[in-house]
Amino acid sequence: MDAIKKITEKINRFLELIEVWGMVGGVLIVALMWIINVIARQLDRSIFFVEELSQIMMILITFIGSAYGVRRARHIRMSAVFDAAKPVIQKVLIIFTAAMGALITFQMTGYAYDYVMVAKSRAQLTPALQIPYWLIWSIIPIGFFLMGVEYVRTVIKNIVVKEVWLSPEQKSEYEE
Secondary structure (H helix, E strand, O other): HHHHHHHHHHHHHHHHHHHHHHHHHHHHHHHHHHHHHHHHHHOOOOOHHHHHHHHHHOOOOOOHHHHHHHOOOOOOOOOOHHHOHHHHHHHHHHHHHHHHHHHHHHHHHHHHHHHHHHHHOOOOOOOOOOOEEHHHHHHHHHHHHHHHHHHHHHHHHHHHOOOOOOOOOOOOOOOO
């Protein structure tokens, strides 16, 4: 049992690294590229791929950041009914919504993967950087998959422990 716990903890830390550094790296790249481009424009130069790279990083930040939002329970939720309910009802609601979130995000993973395969078959490249579009779009199914994993972790956490957890990392603030 300890071996399984150690393995899941390592996987958890690895996934969190992907999520955090995906967001941090994306924001840093966008900020640095735009700062460098502003300086270059003052010298009558311009970096031709800044806008394209920014769009790619926005896709990365959005989809990888969404997985992090699920991990930390920072996603949009309607809490009026949930907060008024007893802990037993809260637990049922969390397990249900997390299970539905997992089903939906795993389904979206499949749709996004199919889209990536269509894009790959077309062999189109971005205009400035000449990156295959399918490579950029592959961020989307990865992000959906990571969101699904976090929802599954939320379901497991709420089944295993007595308290109500909004996510695997965030305990409900409104305990009685």
